[in-house]
Amino acid sequence: MTSYRLDKGGLIDRSKPLSFTFDGKGMIGVEGDSLASALLANGQMLLGRSFKYHRPRGVISAGASEPNALMTVAQGGRTEPNTRATMQELYEGLVAQSQNRWPSLNIDISSLNSLLSPFLSAGFYYKTFMWPAGLWERLYEPLIRRAAGLGKATYEADPDRYEKCWAHCDLLIVGGGATGLAAALTAGRAGARVILVDENAMIGGGLLSETATIGGVSAVEFAGRTVAELESLPNVQVLSRTTAFGWYDGNVFGAVERVQKHASEPRPEVPVERLWRIVAKQAILAAGAEERPLIFGGNDIPGVMMASAMRAYLNRYGVAPGKSVAVFTTNDSGYTLARDLEKAGLRLVAIVDSRRSGATAGVYEGSARIINGGFVPDAEGGKALSSITILQDGRKEKLAVDSLAMSGGFSPVVHLAYHRGGRPEWSDAEATFVAPEDHKGLSLAGAAAKASGLAGCLEAGARKAEALLGKLEIKADPAAFGAVEGDIVAAPTKPVWIIPGIKGKAFVDFQNDVHHRDIGLAVREGYGHVELAKRYTTNGMATDQGKLSNVNAIGLLAEARGVSPADVGTTTFRPFYTPVSFGALAGTSHGKHFQPVRKSPLHDWAVKNGATFVETGLWYRSAWFPLAGEKTWRESVDREAKNVRRNAGLCDVSMLGKIEITGKDAAEFLDRVYCNAFRKLPVGKARYGLMLREDGFIFDDGTTSRLEDERFFMTTTTAYAAGVMNHLEFCAQALWPELDVRLASVTDQWAQMAIAGPKSRLILQRIVDQDISNEAFPFLGAKDVSLFGGKLSGRLFRISFSGELAYELAVPAGYGEAAADALMEAGNEHGICAYGVEALSVLRIEKGHVTHNEINGTVVPTDLGFGKMVSATKVDFIGKRLLEREGLNDPNRLQLVGVVPLDSGTSFRSGAHVLEKGAEATLENDQGYISSSCYSPHVGSTIGLALVKRGSSRHGEEVQVWNGLLNEFTAARLCHPIFVDPANEKLKG
């Protein structure tokens, strides 16, 4: 027989049917169902195949701990694999697929794995597939991965929205059962800012499956009334469908709210999930306790489930587990279920109680057969339970049943309390691992902290809230409730880790198919330590993180080692408590919102001129500007580079970092952060500066201009703009707070363009009002200028990266495009062209100018020929002291040098290594490497800059350039690193 829906009872609305499909088969559930309860109501007990042995599995729990009933829910981009059917609310049109089966759930070929199980024991990966090692990647791993698995994620884009938010409160309460509700009511009435989170759609926790009464009303009604009062309080926020998954530093809790995972048609304006970071002054963990499975043969057959789960299906969802039920328990809680089953009119075949003394007096008054001192060593059946074997005083007996409830006692859910370190300790009295009640910022209450029974939990919650609010100096009166009636309070009993007389496979970890013999094997093979046993057997390593299995595994380890569970201890508790979707963690940061895009103020100018863009960091930079008829990027770049040297070009350099430095001590400050001198830089002049790190290596370079006595304008490289700003702020604030200096990042305030080429002055003079002749504005001049007849002010710098007569003009960002347009128009008759970063790079390599290709963290000034720039007279500057080290002045260091191929038809690339002529390509023979390379239209071949041992004294030497990836050798010659105008006449003309 199978499970079915009862005619009455439960918190469901039978008048509101919901249709859904499971493996393509149409089924009907009702409003209030979980996917699991709806499947059970349809008689569908076989819900999946197990991970390793492909055994038939049903549902075992009714909540977050479910290891078996995992399925793929929804379709297309919304497909979500490994969804726990117990946590998924049913909605109209839901599509669910079972997992890990082929070709179908009913006929699964890999279930033959069960026959191979002697070879699939713990550690089998290590033992079976040791050699030949070469087969691992090609054969074993793909095979194992195909056979053992979970659902498959979709490759389609997720169409839904996710978001992240922060919340702050006096008291966070995790769990909305009796304890949490009592705490929330106490704190809410006292006026404290309260957030109550509960992972279920309906707040109430265990109250929702309860048949006891509180103050004369049903537990369900009590929960409803309390939630209504809480929601009426403006200082209380109740978050249902919200799992608190982690406790972090600063008493911040992570929680994920499944806002619309239960909706047939998610509303597009509302996120489907929301990631909360909740900053709580105090928090209560009222997560309750988890019932422990019993370990007997066939304890995984569909039809076997936790007693508390069976009770939830019965009382909350109106679902009967079958026609003839047995209960196997080690404690009184099994009788609560027995009582409810009989009340619902089900046939209760037997109650098997492992205790010889049986139930506590007065607990059970029903008529079922009770077998005290009895065990269930084995359950039988294939895809559904058919019978159980009972062992009592050495006698075996077989009973036909179609469902079996088990209860092995309870473990408090203390997970969250140990996310910041520590482990719970074993208590013989409580027969479980327990945590101290109070941790700094987080306290446990209710069943999570040893309290038992509804009355005990209500009181514990109220008292704990009062105590914690007291710490915040908020006076609260513990909420009082009427008498609880009809509640069976189960006292802890001695655990029964292993049932005597097992024949079949007795599962400890259902999701990872770890059975009791695996645990024994781990101990025999020397992996008995709890952390080793976990890895060796994979117990507790599945997506359920061993919620049902960990404590049992520890009990078995203790028995196998002949010690107490206290000596075994637990493994480490880590976030997340339950799986969190990548969507929620990413929030809005996906697709084009993955990271911000930085566009230069000249971006539209570049678009207008037909630029091809390249992403560098967050920036979109114009790389080249193809003209009609140009087929390759090289054609465009060669033309641009040649035109700059022949006529003129305009390049967007707005992305250079720009920092304004002011204050009485600004010059002194620059003197300390640059290795060369800046204090005596005259007003109206620019200077190239080298910034070192404290270890003596070059950090960044750029030009700094003195605009006024106490006002400087610094440019940095694009890549290090943020890093230099942070560094300067560190120097100003941490190293020399006594200096009067102010720093402002003005990168985004200025549109900056390079105008380079022999005709650049002619063109610029058309829009600049002041005289910019060579006499009036010589090389390295820097000044404020007026433009367009006084309509606009800008800053003009006579600096050159290309080696040509060149300027950089900065105008307020909003005027950038207009100024660039005007320059292009003025330059039209002089043959101006727009050029991008590729041509910029060609021009600078031809001129031997370095970038971060050369300044790569391994070079000091002398390596680049900048030795004379380093001030010998300054008392101090960043990097001065450690630059003096012998090793940094070794003549054998790699030094900057130019490289050209002997045959201009051959080429080489950056990253290739330099070897002496005729030398083998070995590490010992390595002479250095190409740091930058390009095709130079000026030279007519590939050229390169390289860092080579003693490079500056080897000009003219023939070498070979070795590309290790292609194993290519190119004959080349080392040369002076400046290929164009080595005497620097053009830029000064």
Added chain:
Amino acid sequence: MASLIPCPHCGQRPREEFTVKGAALVRPAADAGRNAWLDYVYLRDNPRGRYDEHWHHTSGCRRWLVVTRDTATHEIEGARDTAARTETVE
């Protein structure tokens, strides 16, 4: 996932707004011995427990702070402006 740093200028702010530099050491005098400089640049104590570190409120007030943090528990004892223009806040 999260962590809060008490910025003396901005209040409790999430860690994502900050950048850590490392031990809050005092830069040696320019003429200090070679070993003092090597220690400053390369050697770190790496204690288990209380540690003073430089943190930059990069996405906030852009001040450099000295944050006193327990390296074992990550608990933050307090933070002050490195230029000591404010008192340590908790």
